[in-house]
Amino acid sequence: MDSEGVFQHLLNNLFFEYVCNTLLLFLGVGTLSGIMGISTAWFVTMYSFPLKKILEWALVLPLAIPTYLAAYVYTDLLSYSGPVQSLVRSFMGNNYSENLIDIKNIGGAVLLFSLVLYPYVYISCRAAFIEQSICFIEVAKTLGKTRIQVFIQIALPLARPAMIAGLSLVLMETIADFGGVDYFAIDTFTTGIYRAWFAMDSQVGASQLAACLLLFVFILIYIERWSRRRKSYQNTNRYCCIDPKVITGMKGWFYLFIFSIPFVGGFLIPVVRLLYLNFIISEGSRVVLSPLAWNSFLLAITTALFAGLISLLVCYGCRMFPSVIKRQAIRFILMGYALPGTVIAIGVLIPFNWLDHRVGMSLQKWFQTDSALIFSGSLFILIFAYLVRFLSVSMGSVEAGLGKVGNSIDSAAKSLGSSSMKLIRKIHLPMIKASFLSAMLMVFVDVMKELPATLILRPFNYDTLAVRVYHLASDERLADAAAPSLLIVVVGIFPVIIISRIISRARLGS
Amino acid sequence: MSQSILELKQVSHSYNRVSSIQGIDLEVQKGEIICLLGPSGSGKSTLLRIIAGLEQVSHGCVVCSGSKVADEKNFVPANKRDIGMLFQDFGLFPHMTVFDNVAYGISFMSNKDQKKRVTEVLSQVGMEGFCSRFPHTLSGGQQQRIALARAAAPEPEILLLDEPFSGLDSRLRYQLRRDTLDFLRSNNVASIIVTHDPEEAMYMADRIVLLKEGQVIQVGSPEDLYFSPKTSFVASFFGEVNIMQGIYHHGKFACDLGSLPCNKITYKEGDRLMAFVRYEAFEFLGSRGIAAPEGVIFEATIKDSHLIGAQRISRLVVNPKINPSCPPMDIVVKHYATKSNQVGERILCRLDLRHVHYFGIQEN
Numbered sequence: 001m002d003s004e005g006v007f008q009h010l011l012n013n014l015f016f017e018y019v020c021n022t023l024l025l026f027l028g029v030g031t032l033s034g035i036m037g038i039s040t041a042w043f044v045t046m047y048s049f050p051l052k053k054i055l056e057w058a059l060v061l062p063l064a065i066p067t068y069l070a071a072y073v074y075t076d077l078l079s080y081s082g083p084v085q086s087l088v089r090s091f092m093g094n095n096y097s098e099n100l101i102d103i104k105n106i107g108g109a110v111l112l113f114s115l116v117l118y119p120y121v122y123i124s125c126r127a128a129f130i131e132q133s134i135c136f137i138e139v140a141k142t143l144g145k146t147r148i149q150v151f152i153q154i155a156l157p158l159a160r161p162a163m164i165a166g167l168s169l170v171l172m173e174t175i176a177d178f179g180g181v182d183y184f185a186i187d188t189f190t191t192g193i194y195r196a197w198f199a200m201d202s203q204v205g206a207s208q209l210a211a212c213l214l215l216f217v218f219i220l221i222y223i224e225r226w227s228r229r230r231k232s233y234q235n236t237n238r239y240c241c242i243d244p245k246v247i248t249g250m251k252g253w254f255y256l257f258i259f260s261i262p263f264v265g266g267f268l269i270p271v272v273r274l275l276y277l278n279f280i281i282s283e284g285s286r287v288v289l290s291p292l293a294w295n296s297f298l299l300a301i302t303t304a305l306f307a308g309l310i311s312l313l314v315c316y317g318c319r320m321f322p323s324v325i326k327r328q329a330i331r332f333i334l335m336g337y338a339l340p341g342t343v344i345a346i347g348v349l350i351p352f353n354w355l356d357h358r359v360g361m362s363l364q365k366w367f368q369t370d371s372a373l374i375f376s377g378s379l380f381i382l383i384f385a386y387l388v389r390f391l392s393v394s395m396g397s398v399e400a401g402l403g404k405v406g407n408s409i410d411s412a413a414k415s416l417g418s419s420s421m422k423l424i425r426k427i428h429l430p431m432i433k434a435s436f437l438s439a440m441l442m443v444f445v446d447v448m449k450e451l452p453a454t455l456i457l458r459p460f461n462y463d464t465l466a467v468r469v470y471h472l473a474s475d476e477r478l479a480d481a482a483a484p485s486l487l488i489v490v491v492g493i494f495p496v497i498i499i500s501r502i503i504s505r506a507r508l509g510s
Numbered sequence: 511m512s513q514s515i516l517e518l519k520q521v522s523h524s525y526n527r528v529s530s531i532q533g534i535d536l537e538v539q540k541g542e543i544i545c546l547l548g549p550s551g552s553g554k555s556t557l558l559r560i561i562a563g564l565e566q567v568s569h570g571c572v573v574c575s576g577s578k579v580a581d582e583k584n585f586v587p588a589n590k591r592d593i594g595m596l597f598q599d600f601g602l603f604p605h606m607t608v609f610d611n612v613a614y615g616i617s618f619m620s621n622k623d624q625k626k627r628v629t630e631v632l633s634q635v636g637m638e639g640f641c642s643r644f645p646h647t648l649s650g651g652q653q654q655r656i657a658l659a660r661a662a663a664p665e666p667e668i669l670l671l672d673e674p675f676s677g678l679d680s681r682l683r684y685q686l687r688r689d690t691l692d693f694l695r696s697n698n699v700a701s702i703i704v705t706h707d708p709e710e711a712m713y714m715a716d717r718i719v720l721l722k723e724g725q726v727i728q729v730g731s732p733e734d735l736y737f738s739p740k741t742s743f744v745a746s747f748f749g750e751v752n753i754m755q756g757i758y759h760h761g762k763f764a765c766d767l768g769s770l771p772c773n774k775i776t777y778k779e780g781d782r783l784m785a786f787v788r789y790e791a792f793e794f795l796g797s798r799g800i801a802a803p804e805g806v807i808f809e810a811t812i813k814d815s816h817l818i819g820a821q822r823i824s825r826l827v828v829n830p831k832i833n834p835s836c837p838p839m840d841i842v843v844k845h846y847a848t849k850s851n852q853v854g855e856r857i858l859c860r861l862d863l864r865h866v867h868y869f870g871i872q873e874n
Contacts, residue, residue, distance in 0.1 A: 138564055139601035141588040143615030144664065153614075157605045 014192060018209070021106065021188045022175065022216065028110030029117065029174045030167055036114060036262045037121025037166060038159075042151060043259050045129040048244035049252040055260055060123060062116045062266025064492035066449045066466075068179025069485050070112045072473040073270040075183065076277075078103050104184045113180065115266035117173050121166035122262075128162035129155060147245070168224040175216055176340035178452035179470055189213040190452060193342045197456065203350060210343040217338045271489060278482035289483055296464040299379065300447040303386040304440040307394040310387070311439060315398050320420075330395065337392040341385075341453035348385045349457065352376040382457045389453065390446045394439035401435025402428070438498050448491050513576070515540050515667055515700040516561065520570035523556055523724075530556050531724040533570065538668070541698040543691075545711035548721035549747075554704045557721070558670050561702065562595050563588035575667055594661035595670040599677065600653045602645035608632075608656050609641040615664040631659045634693055651682045658690060662697060669694065671703040675710065687713055708748045712736065720744055742869040745786040752787045752841045755871070756832075763868060766830040766839055767808055767861065772868055782871045789823070789844035791865030794851075795858040806861040813840065815851045822847050826859065 044056050078084050078101045085100055102108070136158065140150045156163075178190040189209055196205035247255055314333070318326045336344075352375040363369055375381055405428055413423050429436075451466045458467065465484040472481035516538040523531040531553040538544055546554040559565040561572060563579065563586060571581035574593075579586040588595075594615075602611050612628045619627065632638050635655040645653060654674065661669060674690065675683045691714055694701045705711050711718050712732035720727045720735060728740045739745035756765030758781040763772040765785055777783060795807070810826035824843050830836045843859070851857065 135597075135599065136601050136603055138588070139595070139597055139603075140614070141564065142562055142593060142595040142670075143660070144589045145614075146589060154603060158603075 014187060015212075017187050018189050018192050018212075021181075021186050024106050025109060025113070025174055025181075025186075025188065026171055028106065029113045030171055032110055032114035033118035033121055033170045034163065034167055036118040037170075038125050038156075038163065040118075040259050040262060041122050041125035041129055042155065043255065045126060046147065046151075046244055047255065048246045049248075049255050051256055052244075055256065055263065058260070058263045058267070060119045060496050061263060061493070063119045064489050064496050065116045065267060065270050066179070066451070066488065066492070067113055067116055067173065067177045068183065068451055068466075068470065068473075069274075069488065070116045070266070070270055071109070071180040071183045072469070072478055072481065072485070073273050074103055074108070074112055076478045077269070077273055106186055109180060109184050109186055113174055113177065114170075115262060117170040118262055118266070120169040120173075121163065124162040124166035124169075125159050128159040165224060168220050171220055172217070172338050175213065175220070176342075176452075178340070178342055178455070179466075179473075183473060189216070190340055190342045193346060194452070194456070197346065203346075206346050207350065210346045213340060213343055217340070217343075221335060221338050271486075274482045274486050274489070277479045278486055281479040281482075289487070292463055292465050292468050292484055293487060295462060296448050296466070299382065299386070299464060300444045302379075303383050303390065303447045304394075304444040306383065307387060307391050307443040308398070308436060308440040310391060311394040311398040312436065314395065315402050316424075319402060330399075333395060334392040336388050337390065339389060341389060341450060342456065344385050344388050345453040345456035348381055348388065349376060352381050352384075376457075377459055379459065379462070382454065382459075385453045385457055386443075386447050386450065389450070390443045393442045393446060397435050397439035397442060398432065401432035401439075404435075405431050438495075441498065442495050445492055445495050449488055513540075514538060515542075515575060516702075517573040518557075518561070518570065519573070521557070521560060521567050521572060522569035523553075523560060523565060524568050529724060531560070534721075534724075534726055536719060536726075536729075538700050538702065540700055541695075543694055543701045543703065543714060543716045545715035545718045546702060546704045546721060547706070547708060547711040547718050547747075549706060551723070552721040553724040554706075554721050555672060556724075558595075558672055558702060558704045561668070562593055562670050563591045592667045593670055594664060594666035594668070596654075596657050596661045596672065596674050598673040600645075600657035602653055602657055602660075604645055606644075607641065608637070608643050608645070608648075611645065611656060612660045612663050615660060627663055628659075631663050632656075634662075634696070635659045636689070650678050651686055654678065654686055655689075658693065662693070662699070665697075665699075667700065669699050669701045671701060673704055673706070676705075683710075690714075712748075720747065737864060739786075739867055742784065742786060742867075745867045745869070750789045750842065750844075752789070754785045754787060756783055756785060757781070758783050764832055766832055766836070767828065767841075768806055768831045770806055770861070770866060771863065777868075777870065783868050784871055786867045786869065787841070787861070788865040789842055791862045792826075792841075792843040792845055793860045793862065794845050794847055795860055806863065808859055808861065810841075810857060810859050812851050812853055812855045812857060814853055815847075817850070821845060822851070824851065826857075 040059050044052065044059065076082055080099045088100060103112075136154050137150050140154050145153070176190065178194065181188045182191045182194070189212060193206045193209045193213070196202050196209055314330065318330060339347075353373075356373045356376050359374055409427060409431075410423065413427050418426065448464075449466060451470055454464055454467055455470065458464070463471075465488055469481045469484050469488070472478065472484075514537040516536075518534055518536040521531060521534045521536075522529065534557060536544075546557055548554045556565060560567055560580070566585050567580050567582070569582060572579050574591060578584065579591055603614070606614070609628055612631060613624045616624055616627055628641070629638065632640070635658055637652065637655050637659065640648070640652070640656070645656070648656065658671075658674070661671075671690075675686055678686065687710060703711075703714055705714075712735075715732060717729060718732060718735050719729050722743055728735055728744050730738075735744060736748050739748065745751060754765045754767065756763050756770075758764075758772065758777040759769075759779065761772060763770045763783055763785055767787075770785065772783075808828065808831075810828045813825040813827050815822055815824040821844050824845065826841050826843055827838045828841060829838050
């Protein structure tokens with residue numbers, strides 16, 4: 001098929017399905033993760049109950065589970081031969097042979113994605129409830145309103161910008177997911193792009209699909225920006241002593257049980273299952289971890305270093321010599337995180353392919369030697385793609401850190417006769433060290449987890465943890481994938497700890 | 511005597527076992543305006559929050575219109591008490607219009623009644639035309655008025671105002687004090703105002719309750735607290751003072767300013783006392799001002815003098831009368847003067863004894 005034919009085929013037969021499935025995922029994940037995130041945030045903020053401190057923290061942990069891992073583990077758990085159905089069969093008699101639970105469909109994907117992505121909503125709504133609404137809750141109480149009325153009439157409308165910000169992150173992750181929908185055989189844009197590229201060998205088809213997906217992303221970005229438009233609600237933090245209602249006894253434990261479901265489903269069950277698979281089942285037939293881990297580590301640390309340095313350079317440039325163009329450029333860089341890995345992969349592959357051919361032809365012409373694919377065949381292109389996607393993560397952190405260094409500090413240092421270099425070395429670096437390190441750590445972890453771009457762009461036979469997990473899971477060898485999966489989860493917990501520490505520092509009143 | 515609207519009996523409260531309020535008694539009559547006054551950390555805001563039902567008592571009880579709303583075991587939450595509260599930062603709901611804000615507490619009324627009441631209360635605070643505006647488009651003073659209207663809209667038995675003017679600039683503050691006072695008087699509602707500003711308390715209150723470290727130090731009219739402070743804390747809280755030490759001797763207080771009549775309080779012969787002399791106790795003779803009914807006249811040298819409006823603040827050097835070998839002492843004086851006094855000028859000064867308060871040294 002020529003490329004036009006491929007796109008015609010896509011348009012006639014698959015495009016509608018891609019749009020439908022993507023929209024269904026959007027609606028489902030948006031609604032479900034919204035409900036989970038908002039209700040847990042409100043409950044944890046407004047009530048005091050047994051083990052509250054632990055739950056507060058635990059509710060963030062599902063972020064450490066990539067969507068594709070959730071899909072693999074739950075499929076394994078709920079499959080015909082999995083422990084759940086086996087247990088059911090043992091109760092109902094062995095002759096019951098129908099597959100009872102099928103999670104490999106849109107409904108299952110919605111449920112699983114929501115379980116691991118809702119913390120975005122939880123985090124942002126919790127911050128909003130603490131910073132903004134609490135001041136107004138007491139007012140409403142003195143005007144004769146109950147907690148429920150306060151929630152619906154005051155807290156929810158006030159938290160709407162935060163809610164939308166959290167939800168748009170959830171949806172960006174949903175749209176970017178490749179491993180999960182691929183495993184569930186749900187045709188969405190990301191799987192479509194991958195298939196157009198590899199199965200149909202059509203660059204044009206893939207990039208046309210990628211362009212369509214970009215449209216979704218831009219709509220999301222626009223909605224997110226729009227929601228922040230009226231952010232300038234004045235909020236004074238004087239009345240922030242939250243007075244959580246104490247729930248004790250059976251009722252307290254019951255509430256704890258209900259509101260820990262997202263954590264149990266999104267973190268505890270997958271991790272326990274992975275541990276079980278790794279230490280009980282796959283004893284003996286173990287995947288050799290060290291080269292994979294080394295590859296992943298090397299990629300992640302290199303990208304993190306570059307991302308940190310580039311962020312520092314760009315943010316500094318903007319601070320020292322501010323201009324409108326530079327500010328716009330930064331905004332442009334910050335959009336990278338919204339781009340799905342598949343789109344970025346296609347986006348960088350095409351120009352670098354062209355460049356490689358050009359270089360190859362020149363070498364042939366002038367030196368009569370064959371060149372390898374210098375850019376597109378090496379780790380260079382992979383790291384470049386990672387940078388496109390994750391630079392925004394490090395940039396956000398560095399920018400925030402640098403923002404805390406007030407301009408008066410610069411002026412004070414200069415008035416004391418300090419040179420620019422001395423200013424950076426003695427004043428800025430010590431002040432932004434923490435945010436610089438956390439910027440690199442966030443990038444590090446994101447690279448460790450990244451799947452679709454790595455899958456497309458990696459050099460031949462260059463496997464990372466995520467890629468190996470993907471292949472093993474595709475071959476239904478989840479027990480063997482448990483070890484690399486666990487490693488990804490463990491690494492992923494670090495930024496979660498950072499995030500929850502940031503939240504707890506923001507907790508003004510309590 | 512009319513029935514009291516609010517009664518506090520031995521109310522105590524503690525945050526994490528640290529006592530913040532200890533055994534406070536208070537009765538408030540209908541239409542009475544009470545100021546809870548004290549430095550920060552004195553427990554005045556906590557007391558207000560206890561009355562509002564935002565904070566629980568650890569001992570004692572709160573009786574509202576004859577029914578007990580809080581004691582060690584029982585607690586009626588804020589939304590079931592008949593109170594209105596004006597918060598320090600006003601807490602206007604940013605996503606609602608002025609109308610919706612004011613109507614928020616009277617949603618139990620019919621739409622027609624709501625509209626009537628909102629219009630009525632908004633016109634009382636002079637904000638009739640602002641119904642459809644959003645809070646962030648209003649100035650600080652306007653927000654304060656709306657918040658007051660909102661708190662008063664449900665016609666509560668008691669109105670609680672927590673530092674209602676603290677966030678506003680001083681010029682606006684005077685006007686809002688007057689308007690708020692008019693509003694409270696015309697509604698004849700019992701009000702409790704928390705403030706740390708003694709001038710504001712004296713302006714607003716029928717009775718002032720002065721608190722320190724969670725305890726009531728003195729309760730009384732503004733005149734009582736200003737002219738008859740019970741302790742040195744009260745005396746110095748209501749204005750700047752010069753502190754002088756001296757000895758009680760034959761109905762007189764002998765200090766460096768001379769021998770001052772001190773017959774109101776009975777101290778033992780030879781007791782060491784402190785005199786708290788307000789800055790405004792002095793009058794330059796020959797300058798404009800009302801002559802004090804009684805007084806002590808002494809001579810001093812002007813060290814420096816600054817105009818601060820209608821009055822001047824000057825530092826005077828006085829040669830000690832009791833022990834002339836001691837170095838000369840400085841006193842600070844707030845006085846009226848039409849001409850600027852020269853540094854180094856010798857002047858005669860009269861001391862108004864109504865502004866001199868004696869306390870035993872051990873009281874501190």
